[in-house]
Amino acid sequence: MTNAQDISARLDSLPLSRLHLAVAALCGIGLFVDTAELSLGSVLSAVFSVPGSPLDTGQLAWLLASVFIGGAIGAPLLGWLSDRHGRRTALQISMALVALPSFGAALSSEGTWLIVFRFLSGMALGAYPPLMHAYLADILPPRWRAPLDMAAVSLGLLGWPLVALLVWWLTPWRPLDIEGWRWALHVGGVMSLGICAAFWLVPESPRNLAARGQHLAAERAYGRFARSAGQSPPPAPSLSAVPNPSTGPAPRREFGRYWPRLVLIATIYLFRPWATVGFPLIVGALMIAKGYALDRSLLSIGFGGFGAAAGALLAAVVVDRIDRRMALTLVSAGLIAAGLVIALNTSYELLVGAIAAFSFLAAIYGPVLSIYAAEIFPTGIRASATAIAWSMNRVGSAIAPLALLPTLQAAGPLTTFATIAITLLLSLLLIALFGPKGRARLSVED
Template sequence: MSQPTALREKPAAAPTPTIGERIDKMPITPTHRRLTAVVGVGLLFDTFENNLAGTISKVLQEDFAFNGTTLKLVLASAFIGQFFGSVILGRVADRYGRRRAFLINLALYSGFSLLGAFSPNAAWLIVTRFFAGVGIGAEQSLSDCYLADVLPAKQRGRYTAWAYTLAFCGVPAVGFAALWLVPLSPLGIDGWRWLFVLGALGSAVVWVLRRNLIESPRWLAANGHEQQAHELVARMEAEVPTAEHPQPRLQAEAGQPAPTHVEAPAPTSVKAPAPAARLREVFRARYRRRTTMLWLFCTLSVVGYYGFGALAPQILAAKGYDVVTSIGFTAVSFVGYPIGALLSVPVMDRMERKRLVALSAAAMALSGLGFAYATSPTLIMALGIAYTLVSNIFSTASHVYLAEQYPTLIRAQATGLAYSLSKLSAAALPFALLPVLDTYGPGPMFGVIAAAMGTLVAVVLLLGPRTTGVAVDHD
């Protein structure tokens, strides 16, 4: 006897997709583009800050009559501050949210950079540079984690590369602004002081823009705020044309009719794990290999990256060029930074990330050695541009790769901890590389840099996992 139709077994309902699955299936929306742009503009002032002291180091040395030790402290102070900022604000981002950490870091940077403009002596400058560094220290790791949180997996590399293309416009900006302002004294104020004012005011504008950033839906879901997470994702899904919308497609595949409008799935209660236990995960067996790789990677990467950006005027002075000419050559070389980031856009999601990192690091070593031994102005500028170009393909790929290693619950803390090591390494650079430059010249100094980049290539290829197109909500 056949069962009545009403009593027939109903097909099982399709499982509700997680927040991460919904984000990863989503095409790029206007919200994604807006968030990428706001993050990119904030990063622009990070790159402006990181290259500021190095660009005007010779001017500061003359203005304050620095001795060698004081110059090293001025160059190192911001990076030491960034070490503390990366650790502290990474924890804030995982505990209290990405958006809140963004606002804290920019407020600190803007205030202390403005105070640095009024430095009456070297001690004041070193202290304000340190606290400005605390503020800006977490900017890149926070940005990397935030973009990894909100961007779909298949577009994550490409749109992060767009953010860094915008960001690295800050490097030639500080170079050409220094070339313009250093010989002048607008309103009777030394030109270099205006560079600090520009950084402070620009970051204050970005702070206002970032007040409108949404919180990371992945962070909200992972920390027990499911309702808010679903509402934010539903808003982004509503921006997608119906034919491309992931939710109707998932339901249609399950044999259910697609809704005519999008509603957030019913929230579930999730208890946030204790924050104190999270960071210990990086030392456990499942993450130990990638943690080892990242710590070595972050320590070595800045030797090549900041070894050029922070010391280029010193290198050119060692070749016999005066202050203004050195700044001019440096500014022209810095044009390669945004070009390199732009060139990384089309390849970022097509080539395995760790291979791209390794290839660009090897190219940095070769072009750096060429720059060190170049003698003609044309060759110096050409190789300088080549170095900064490949270094920003390297840098952009590195930022994407770094944020893909850990799950949402510990991403900002774990990434910030690894990234903080790069700041210690950067702070040590003037003490390690300037004596080599002063004693042996640019060639041996870039030999040290090339050796560091060669070691980095081996570490990434041997220990680094594949991440291109892989969901970030992994174990």
């Protein structure tokens, strides 16, 4: 057995510990900032859809798309960095790179600079989710991998409603004569810096270190998990046979037979954001188009967003009880039903309920797909493969508002949602026909 295989086997055999929980919680807090920053798109779509807005439809569409265009570039770069230099390092860099553009966007005086800074933020925001899922897949025991990942997602998704409610609360108040959405960006920048620093307190992935040939560092990182679980880490007998183990070159890991999986996941990620990102992004504009004032539109986004956190939390309990592919099929059907209710109704209460239901289901669909993707690639290419695939999610996320917002204004909600439903159906066909079986409660090394 190689050292990398030995580390993987010992990690998988550990009971759940406080350190596992702390890492999952920290990842969830980081995702909170990521989600809050991204969901500002929904807030901005409402703010700048009000009559008299300084942005026209084209500028607003580019503003919504800019963060995702940045993500399409940043995700593969940080994914490569994660596989070559460590999961924790890449997560720290992604959080650090969120902060400065957030401050810049908050201080922007006109639309062009706001678009530029949102693009720069997106380069880091686009990478965080696949990096987080790869890190958690590396370190969590198989029995707890998916439930704790979903729990972290549930914590992270609270960023959506809370940032909307923060802007709703601050907009009429305008502390220091600063708009509410600018305050939200300042808060996000400060939190990003704090999370970047907090990642120093948790270990690097032992599995990733061993895969890169950093055997002594892998043993030290594993030792922290073992001690937290109440076990004394035994010496690894393979270390004596490894020359210069702490500085040896990382073994080269080719994609090889995993290219078909990469193409499959990348294609599904390209379709995914039309429902889970594009539709929520235009909800604010849709509420304005249905005749509701800005304050009620922001409130609907905020309360609707709590459905996302609830969905991920429920999924944490049942995620391993249903085959990954079946879960994605059932949730897609629910998304189509909730979207039709949003498109066809004008009752405020019914709209808020349908938005919450849509958010509830989207919060299950996205993370289950991400967990599924992380599980079907080996450690040596896990972050690179999932980040490359995730970059297509950002491409789809960039295209979606550019296409959906003009469609909403020109053809109405029903045509807009029909476009989204087609992407959901195509994703289902791809998973059903070509998707490998998921690895619920199994080792991530096949």
